[in-house]
Amino acid sequence: MKRIYLDYAATTPADPRVIDEMLPFFTEHFGNPSSVHSFGQETKSAVEAARETVSGLLGAAPDEIVFVSGATEANNTALKGTAFAKRDKGNHIITSAIEHHSVSETVAALKKEGFRITNLPVDRYGMVDPDDVKKAIDEKTILISIMHANNEIGTIQPIAEIGKIARERSITFHTDAVQSLGHIPVNVDDLDVDLLSGSSHKFYGPKGVGFLYVRKGTKLTALLFGGDQEKRRRAGTHNTPGIVGTAAAARIAHESMAEESVREAVLRDRLIKGITGAVQDASLNGHPTMRLPNNANISFHFIEGESILLSLDMEGIAASSGSACTSSTLEPSHVLLAIGLSHEVAHGSIRFSLGRWTTDEDVARVIEVLPGIVSRLRVMSPLFAERTSHGIVQR
Amino acid sequence: MESYSDKVMDHFRKPRNVGAIDDADGVGKEGNPMCGDIMELSIKVKDDTIIDAKFRTFGCGAAIATSSMITEMIKGKSIQDALKISNRAVAEALDGLPAKKMHCSVLAADALKKAVDDYREHRKAL
Numbered sequence: 001m002k003r004i005y006l007d008y009a010a011t012t013p014a015d016p017r018v019i020d021e022m023l024p025f026f027t028e029h030f031g032n033p034s035s036v037h038s039f040g041q042e043t044k045s046a047v048e049a050a051r052e053t054v055s056g057l058l059g060a061a062p063d064e065i066v067f068v069s070g071a072t073e074a075n076n077t078a079l080k081g082t083a084f085a086k087r088d089k090g091n092h093i094i095t096s097a098i099e100h101h102s103v104s105e106t107v108a109a110l111k112k113e114g115f116r117i118t119n120l121p122v123d124r125y126g127m128v129d130p131d132d133v134k135k136a137i138d139e140k141t142i143l144i145s146i147m148h149a150n151n152e153i154g155t156i157q158p159i160a161e162i163g164k165i166a167r168e169r170s171i172t173f174h175t176d177a178v179q180s181l182g183h184i185p186v187n188v189d190d191l192d193v194d195l196l197s198g199s200s201h202k203f204y205g206p207k208g209v210g211f212l213y214v215r216k217g218t219k220l221t222a223l224l225f226g227g228d229q230e231k232r233r234r235a236g237t238h239n240t241p242g243i244v245g246t247a248a249a250a251r252i253a254h255e256s257m258a259e260e261s262v263r264e265a266v267l268r269d270r271l272i273k274g275i276t277g278a279v280q281d282a283s284l285n286g287h288p289t290m291r292l293p294n295n296a297n298i299s300f301h302f303i304e305g306e307s308i309l310l311s312l313d314m315e316g317i318a319a320s321s322g323s324a325c326t327s328s329t330l331e332p333s334h335v336l337l338a339i340g341l342s343h344e345v346a347h348g349s350i351r352f353s354l355g356r357w358t359t360d361e362d363v364a365r366v367i368e369v370l371p372g373i374v375s376r377l378r379v380m381s382p383l384f385a386e387r388t389s390h391g392i393v394q395r
Numbered sequence: 396m397e398s399y400s401d402k403v404m405d406h407f408r409k410p411r412n413v414g415a416i417d418d419a420d421g422v423g424k425e426g427n428p429m430c431g432d433i434m435e436l437s438i439k440v441k442d443d444t445i446i447d448a449k450f451r452t453f454g455c456g457a458a459i460a461t462s463s464m465i466t467e468m469i470k471g472k473s474i475q476d477a478l479k480i481s482n483r484a485v486a487e488a489l490d491g492l493p494a495k496k497m498h499c500s501v502l503a504a505d506a507l508k509k510a511v512d513d514y515r516e517h518r519k520a521l
Contacts, residue, residue: 304431306455310399310407332431344428344453380413380459382424382435382451 003316004362008294008355009151009179010320014245015204015356021248022206025241033238034227043240050247057254058196058213059187066212066233067243071178072102073223074197074212077234078174079106081220082143082195083115086172090140096120096128096157097338098150103176104334107145116140125287126155126339130162141171148177148186148196152322152335152351153286154295156180163192172218178202178210182253183261183292194218200242204356205249209242256356264354265293267363271352272296274367279374285322285339285349294354297322299336299345302384303377308350311373317366322349344383399456400490406460411467414449420517423509426502432458436466436506440514445469445477450506457496461485461503474511480504 005013025046031039033047048062055062068074083093095107097119111117118136120128128146137144144166149156159175166173174195177186182203188196196213200206214220214233226235253260276282281301300308305321312319322333331337332346341349352366378384399407415422419437426433432454439447448466452459465485469477482500486492492500 302453304454304458307407307459310404310456314408331429342428343431347428347431380410380451381453382433383428383453385415385435385451 001316004318004365006317006319006352006354006358006362006366008358009154009202009292009351009353011201011207012204012355013357014201014206015249015252017252018205018245018248022241022245025244029240033240034229043238047238047240047243050243053247054211054250055213057250059189060213061216063231064188064214064216066214066230067238067246068210068212068234069208069239070201070210071100071176071197071199074199074210075100075102075174075176076106077212077220077223078195078197079103079110079143079145080223082172082174082218083110083113084221085219086142090142092116092118092138092140092142094118094120094133094136094141094144094146096122096146098122098126098128098152098155098335099145099147100151100176100178103145103147120146122155122338124340125290126150126153126285126335127287127290128157128162130158130165133162134165137165137169137171141169143172143174145174145176147179148175148191149180149184149292149295150286150335151179152333153297153339154179154292154353155287156184156290156292159191159193166194167192179292179295182250182257183264183294185257188213188215195220200246200249203249203253206242206245209239209246211246260356261293264358267354267358267360268293268296270360271354271363271366272298274363275370278367278371282374285336285341294358296352296354297349298352299341299349300374301345301348302381302387303374304347305349307377308348308373311377312350312366312369315365315369315373317369320351320353322346322351398493399460400492402488402490403457403460403492406463406489407456410450410459410463412447412449412463412470413451415451416447416449419449421510421512421514423506423511423513425506425509426454426458428453430498431455432499432502434458434462434502434506436462436503436510438469438510438514440474443475444471444473446471454499454502455496457492457499458502460489461492461499462506464488465503465507469507474514477507478511480507 033044194215199210285297336346416437450462452462482504486500
């Protein structure tokens with residue numbers, strides 16, 4: 001059975017072209033970029049070339065890019081780094097209810113340190129209202145952090161508008177661009193951000209590496225201390241192969257973006273239309289148009305997500321679920337609750353995320369097998385039985 | 396995803412006794428949609444013996460498998476013996492459950508208790 005991977009938002013396979021560029025830096029070019037000898041100088045120029053590539057694609061200057069171990073570190077550095085650097089200016093941080101855990105948990109930790117947090121709500125499409133940001137700002141606000149595109153429902157936030165609001169008031173503005181980088185255009189000046197997090201394995205690069213864009217003049221305390229790497233903003237020997245891979249992956253994604261995003265959006269829409277057409281009581285989550293080209297998040301009412309995932313897996317199809325029935329809290333996704341879904345509907349939500357190797361046939365196959373999976377689980381569901389017996393839905 | 400035993404997957408793939416007994420002698424419903432699992436168990440009783448059992452479950456793979464398993468385990472048992480089946484016994488019969496899924500077996504055992512309570516209420520009323 002051919003396996004179908006529709007979980008590109010969780011991670012992507014590295015592009016073979018990326019690996020080809022990385023390989024020499026494991027063996028032949030292994031020097032420490034901080035060393036003065038030729039071995040070190042070779043890898044130092046590779047790291048600096050990568051920095052130039054990445055910064056160029058973002059419309060940034062090379063020394064505004066800090067290479068880190070991934071988005072969790074980038075987000076932690078952005079939030080804690082700003083909070084601690086600007087502590088004497090204020091203690092108020094504005095963020096949203098739908099951030100990734102690497103932001104929301106960091107903010108929760110800062111709250112324990114005495115920072116005051118405003119968690120902005122979102123509308124039913126998962127959109128933050130820039131007016132809410134404006135209203136939340138007070139004289140103690142030092143940082144605003146709103147993600148560029150949501151990882152679960154794919155909604156793209158009005159970052160440029162929020163950036164303008166932050167800029168006018170000289171408040172540091174961070175965006176977690178993990179899901180958008182490599183998929184839609186990201187330019188730090190257009191978005192008007194001071195800090196921006198990226199993760200290579202989300203755009204066909206290697207795992208364990210990412211970067212934080214830090215606008216010139218942005219005050220930031222480092223998270224890791226040690227050597228002088230990254231202008232003392234992030235100590236630790238450079239992950240040369242990872243950094244080279246990041247640049248290669250970013251370049252390839254940029255080159256193919258215009259074409260690829262349209263291709264994926266067509267497949268995404270076919271998938272959404274196909275599923276909601278073939279399955280009763282299946283509804284799309286997230287914004288109808290302001291969404292990532294590769295994200296389709298759908299709630300299947302009356303049934304639970306993990307059992308859908310298991311059934312899909314039995315057909316060789318990999319997706320992910322907004323049900324957290326594996327988590328210790330048993331709470332479903334905070335994002336799905338924030339857009340107003342009831343607990344049981346949130347538990348029955350599936351994210352299909354498409355990517356570079358998703359084909360027409362893959363999409364057709366999902367549309368073909370899903371109705372059977374859903375009806376089998378609904379026959380088993382007391383919620384479905386109640387719904388039909390009450391005569392609300394008689395089919 | 397959780398790694399389930401072959402037995403759990405077997406019961407998930409081919410759940411036994413799905414449905415609701417029309418003229419059930421006892422029905423028990425346990426769980427809540429907040430946690431993502433609800434089980435409904437109906438039983439038919441004759442001479443204090445469970446002669447039929449059916450379930451309907453909204454829940455994960457483990458919830459469906461434990462529901463299916465408990466219907467198999469209680470069929471043919473006296474009410475008294477059926478009530479002795481612990482949630483642990485259900486989990487063991489499935490060759491174990493991941494630690495985070497043990498609550499699913501509790502759900503099944505509790506649904507059974509409720510179904511028996513319901514049956515006893517009905518009998519008292521007669």
